[in-house]
Amino acid sequence: MVFRKEDDDDDSEQYWRALVGILVLLLQALVIAIILLPLALLYLFGLLVSTGLSMWRLIERDYGGGDGGANLTPALNVLYSLALFQGVLFCYQSASYFAGKRLARVVADDYGFDKEDEEGRESVRDYMRKTKIGCEKDPSFVKERNLVTFAVELMKSESSSADYVSGARILDKILAQEELQGQHALIRKLVGSASASQVLERLLQSLRSTSPLDRDVRVLAARIVAQLAGEISLASFPQGLRCISSLLDTTTTTTTTKQQDGDSAPSGHYKELMVLGRDILHKLAAADEHNCSAIGSNQGLVSKAMVPVTADLLHNIGHDAWSDIVAASLQLLFRLVALPGKAGDKLRSNKRAINTVEKILGCDECNEKLHVLAIKILTQLPMEAPSTSTADSKEKITKLLVDIFFTKENKDASTRQLAGEALAMLSVDQSESNAAIIFKASDTVVDDLKTTLLDVRTKSGYRISAAEILKHLYICYTKEDDNLKKLTEAMKDVLPKMLKEILPSPPLKQGEKHTEKGTDATKFVTQDPEIGEGAVATKDSGNVNEQKDDNKKIVDRKLHAALLSLSAAIFEKLIRNDTDLAQLANAIATGDSASSFAGKLKKLVEENSEPTANCLRILKIASRMIISLINLEGNYPKAELESLMESLSKASKEMFELEAFMMFSSSDQSAMNPVSILGSQVKQAQVLLENKKEQNVATTATSTVSL
Template structure:
């Protein structure tokens, strides 16, 4: 029978692999002990005591009686450790009675004390020994009787055999029970193994031990008890309990899982499954009270301590993406209490504040202020039951709690409805922006900015920026209101600009500052000062074209921000071009030599070519750069188009006669050898690093060609789209018939139409990436047909390729109208379907073919 599919595959989780299997093994041992006990009890009562009671001698009679009492006591039905757990408490109860009698001189209690002594010596102590060590005594009795073997059964039929069977059964039962007790000592090793594999702390080990005991007790009654059980389900069940101790134990286990998921540097698949199961159990209908209880634990006033509050904050942060604040009125108030001052955090424990509030009610604020004043003067607080931790440890815990608060708010802000609730919460937005407006990393000292490298404050500032990033990305009227409120804080804008200009600020801060400023400047409801926008664009240009001063991720974000700004107006494109004297050269270098930035740089240059129309030296320099770059880009696209073809085409037919970017035509015999990275017969093949990066079939490690993965091929196709689109825009904007030959290099045997045909055939597959490549290819064909006449054979071949593409892409092309990110979303590039482009190209080709057929030399 096929196994039922589960939400997560927990087969290889440490607790399932060890604890559950160990509990199941111990359960089967208990079943064996139970079964043997049933046989022993049946044998003694029915066979021996029932059939041979008058023939038994005193030794065997009392041995059978003791063994029977041991079995009926049910000692084999519970684990030995569970019986011994509370024996000490019973003796403490007896001692308390004696102590009370000693303090109270009444005769009644004195007599009761004497009765307890008699019962303890005569009845209770022997009963405890029998109850806990009965099976071991049974084993000793069985061994004694089997060795002595003086049954005195002469003349009594089958009595000797019946006694042998009994003693062997009792001995076998005791042996299995001893084996189970020996295996019971492995519990500590198993708990340590699970704790080490999950990096659980000492306090969480207690929860694992309790989980193991529960599994063992459950497997005694039901062998299927372990199915679907793991630490996550156990912890969530504990949190649903009415016991606050169970709730704290389950919360501690879930917190450890959340910490491990956040700190994992590996793929983290197991931790993600932990989180998936945890989210499902906490958010499910079957446990409706767990999430409200979690949110209440975050409050500054609650029945739990600071440590439990920190556990709850990390657990809520791990599931915050799925929380809808509208379903939990007041939840945002508990969450916002995490972002508070250290003064409010360290003076009172949450349960102390809760007691203070319940006691004084309306005068709570006055009483709390009085406690603050007493704390400042070093007076001892009456509500403190234990000595407080050191201020250094408390400050670290406080910073962690604030960071978790910002993380929760960041994840909540990914939901538009949550943003609306956060906007309507009084004083929440100013608290979120406060670390930025205060500029914790750039305090002024003597009119100089001093950079503070403090980990705790850096985490808090980064958390604040993360939340602001999500808030500025909100949509609708809520998003506009949030951006308007944020942009109105001039000190926050100054801090963001200062982060971009600071050479010591972390790259993560720069990336978030770029995102926030870009979204604020894109909002139509905010009209920033021209100098502010110009300053931002120049900073972005400096980061993008600044070489190795910044990380690649930061440069990519800056480039995307420039793209968003350059696609709007002519003024923004002008600021980019005049940011410094090397902008054009830097963009050209990034376009041709830096693979990571090719796509985004091509898109930026495309919009600049559209918007920048000033007739000056900068435009002239841009035209020269594009005239040099476009042929190289097109040859790279052609190399990509022919990489997986099986037709052997001579390199001289595809590349210019001169050396093209380090590939010597005389050294290579075919494109197939280029793509395999093999050596030619005459000399070795040399390819610059930038070309290798642009060809995903090559490995930088050894120069050998490899099969590109689907993700890598998809990334290349995106770059092809951007390069082709740039080539079309440059040709339409800057080039005419006089520059046509320079752009479309090639000989008669492999002309420009044949190159475009290769691209069309490469992308004749019903996939969105192929569709995006075909559109600029068709535009290039249209531009080509307007500037040159070609032979009928190559035009017919190109026409057939276009017809095949039209048939394959029709349905896919029609579906792209639902993509709101299409070209029609921008005013500069109205949306055109592939079918209309193919029809226009087809008409131009047919007109030229008709003109060729009607030419005089054809008659």
């Protein structure tokens, strides 16, 4: 019974406690609803309420009667007007505030700050806020001020760390937007100026930070420096290489982070820094010769940068994880491998690095970017050394290039193009050994080159490379074997076909010309791979098609110059007399004679008399062919040759100024050789023609006397 009474007492106590709690809760709700909520609404919208009441009272004006009514009415009008004016100002300020926030969002979106990037958006809001405050004090404050100038000011040495990070975040985001080229130019101008050198110095110093708190700042600084590396002279920043070097090796940074943080940063973070560090070095080396020499002479830095290549991380660990870092190392290697002196020699003799580059070129898993870089590097290596290892390496490289150039499947167009250019560079070495290596690389190399050369559907770049390779093979290779026999037969076959494509066709009839021009409704389709297929043109789109026609003309002239150069080399060897010339003219166009060949050359000269580099090259090659034509044994087309020489002489005068400027700006000493100057070639041809005429007169006189 005692226990039951105690239980009843506990239940009663809990009941009263619950009742009191409910009453207190109801009382709090009443206080909130009756007192606090109205006060809060009045606090938030009091000005709006007073504005509404004032407007209502000014409209109604029922102020009542009384002895003081005469004075009360004006006083209340003034009071309500002031309250209304205060409310209008409040509404304007509120609208301005929300409009400012919206404008900040628009600016942030335009500059690529995502909604998740709250820190970046806050930097933009800070810019808008400070600009507004400055304009309130001085309306001219906004003159020549924008987000770029604001960010650069934040990054100066006297700025706080928070401001520096904010400015770096803005610059990084702007530099990442390819379409903002105007802002990019302004950033380079401001940061590259002498007054802002402290900004670059502070950015470089940020690269060395090993604190986990500065991890994001370090990445931002590395991205900005990578974009501005072209404006940096290492001579102005003696500690610059030391700062950049810290990005290449993260061992110390990782250890420091583990000690302070208990854990290391994500590997992706350090991989990005390693790529950026190598990218910075590559751009520094590309921008300035002094920078390139300074980097190359720092053997410790170069060795560290080349570790991903020398260790062959691509094939020993994995392509996905290391492709970007290896590509960045290869870009730097391409810049440094051509350095003169010990620095370049050491890189060129680095067998581990070169073996990796060769392995990349033959690896199907490596991407096209790596293939392109590998080709660029291998073509920079000296091939003249007679050692067995060099010869083996040369054969291996050449075979890889041949495979890439003639294998259309699964090969990127730029890679094939580069492989063709690299083969042309190897063949230009005017040595029979190089020609033999190209023949050895493939049994069908001559047939493949011939097919590429004559296929008009092939890209012009491929045909140009094929023409240059064949020309150098034909000039250099003299060994009497099957290769020479096959090459000679191919040259006999391609000569008339190339000349048929190069030399102007006979003029069209009037009706055909009209059809070519067409009417307003006529359309035509261009199929040149360099211009793009399916480009439809009408008279109404004349400006667009004029530009396309100009591009096609440039492409054609580059191609024609290469084809004509090969034709001249074949012509000098195979066409010995007037009989050979007559056979060639007939092969070009059935029924044509030797005199027609000279007439077509004349038209070619006249059509390429514009003062451009491609026209100048075509005229020089045409001069060689004319000299060969004059030197032929037997009868020659006198009248046609004299007319041809007049056209060539006139065209050479048009080229005089252009050729002079090209000689002044060229570092190639062979360009200064009088033999290679167009004017000298024309004079040589004129002298030969005069001698030919004198010989012909003497021969005629002798024949007359004998009769």
